[in-house]
Amino acid sequence: MFAKTAYAGDRQQQYEMLSKQLDALLTGEPNVMANLSNASALLNQFFDRINWVGFYMMDGNELVLGPFQGLPACIRIPVGRGVCGSTVTKKETIIVPDVHAFPGHIACDAASQSEIVVPLIKNGEVFGVLDIDSPEKNRFQKEDQQGLEHFVSILMKHI
Known part of the structure; x- marks a missing residue:
């Protein structure tokens, strides 16, 4: 699953290594934009079979x-619209096995077939979302949700 990495072991161990890398990379850096940029680059390097990874921030x-x-x-997604906007409303991770079956899906990239969106919560409010798309259906599983939620918890310590 994580062909872009040199890590051996199961998904949980790989996600744990990823979160440790993120923590080390961001330690001591107070700039939110820099930290989000490095987090998206780290995830892009980590995953295979994805075509987009990044953040949308509340405004x-x-x-x-x-x-x-x-x-x-x-560029802009109203709260409540699409997978990202629905994640803000629900304040919980959403895995979409087939984006074409998701009511109101916003197609930014026609190649995207599945998606996972994790909320970034700070002081009880949604600060933004982590969005990852794949050109394959059913790309994201429960293990990805758990690993990415942990990754986001580490990220939020640096935001």
Whole structure:
């Protein structure tokens, strides 16, 4: 699954290594934009079979494109719309096995087939979301959700 990495072992161990790398990379850096940029680059290096990874940040009643790796993307997403906007409303991770079956899906990249979106929560409020797309259906599983939620918890210590 993680062909871009040199790590051996199961997914949980790989995600644990990824989170440790993130923590070491961000320690001592107070700039939010720099930390989000490095987090998206680290995830892009870590995953295979994805076509977009990045962040959308809250700005009033909408999400605005933040640091990412991939093709140009939608700039603004209203809260409650698409997978990212729904994640803000629910304040929980959403895994979409087939984006074409998700009501109101916003297609920024026609190649995307599946998606996982993890909320970034700070002081009980959604600060933004981590969005990862794949050109394969059913790309993301429960193990990915658990690993990415842990990754985000480490990230939020540096935000």
